[in-house]
Amino acid sequence: MRLIFLGAPGAGKGTQARTLAGERGIPQIATGDMLREAVAKGTRLGMEAKSYMDRGALVPDKVVVGLVAERLDQDDAKKGFILDGFPRTVAQAEVLERLLKDRELVVDRVIFFEVSEGELLRRLTGRRVCRGCGATYHLAFSPPKSAGRCDRCEGELYQREDDSEATVRRRLEVYAAQTSPLLDYYRSRGLLTRIAGEGSPEAIGRAIRQAVAR
Numbered sequence: 001m002r003l004i005f006l007g008a009p010g011a012g013k014g015t016q017a018r019t020l021a022g023e024r025g026i027p028q029i030a031t032g033d034m035l036r037e038a039v040a041k042g043t044r045l046g047m048e049a050k051s052y053m054d055r056g057a058l059v060p061d062k063v064v065v066g067l068v069a070e071r072l073d074q075d076d077a078k079k080g081f082i083l084d085g086f087p088r089t090v091a092q093a094e095v096l097e098r099l100l101k102d103r104e105l106v107v108d109r110v111i112f113f114e115v116s117e118g119e120l121l122r123r124l125t126g127r128r129v130c131r132g133c134g135a136t137y138h139l140a141f142s143p144p145k146s147a148g149r150c151d152r153c154e155g156e157l158y159q160r161e162d163d164s165e166a167t168v169r170r171r172l173e174v175y176a177a178q179t180s181p182l183l184d185y186y187r188s189r190g191l192l193t194r195i196a197g198e199g200s201p202e203a204i205g206r207a208i209r210q211a212v213a214r
């Protein structure tokens with residue numbers, strides 16, 4: 001199963017990708033998580049990426065494509081994967097197509113998470129993430145049992161720097177300008193399934209499983 005989860009920041013791709021990847025025993029390949037890990041480790045790539053991420057801009061294609069190409073060649077990605085947050089530009093999608101073709105692989109389905117802009121803003125600015133396990137919470141919609149602590153691993157919860165309101169607005173503009181053209185790209189290839197990204201996580205998960213089973 002080779003899937004792409006497409007949608008604006010805050011659309012719920014990460015939450016759903018983590019669940020489905022766990023169920024199917026395939027990796028969730030989330031470029032945002034990989035980049036944040038590089039930033040936390042202070043690698044050269046991380047330092048280069050940080051300045052773009054902090055202002056809500058896209059990290060240059062060559063940096064991200066290199067990370068993805070390496071990740072696709074790891075053993076656990078051989079039987080499938082969920083790409084979460086990649087591709088984000090038509091140029092990235094074209095490179096991905098070539099990378100997969102070289103490995104005699106194709107994308108099976110692209111799931112597009114449709115969520116209104118008001119809802120995205122509410123979700124992103126209230127989002128809190130666990131430093132330990134990456135689980136996500138929302139101050140209003142799904143708060144942790146004890147403030148500032150992860151229910152699962154008791155890790156510290158933090159607000160991503162790029163989840164501040166000004167940066168979130170910028171990220172949504174970048175999405176509209178650079179990522180949304182991917183909808184036509186994948187629609188014209190007959191790969192796109194649109195699902196309603198508002199509703200309970202369980203209902204959204206069911207819609208994804210149906211789309212994938214088709």
Ligand code: AMP
Nearest residue numbers: 031032052053057058059064085086088
């Ligand atoms: P995310 O966690 O997917 O919201 O990504 C956080 C940030 O990482 C984005 O705002 C970008 O700066 C960067 N990023 C993640 N994925 C990509 C990508 N495919 N291309 C360029 N930049 C990316």
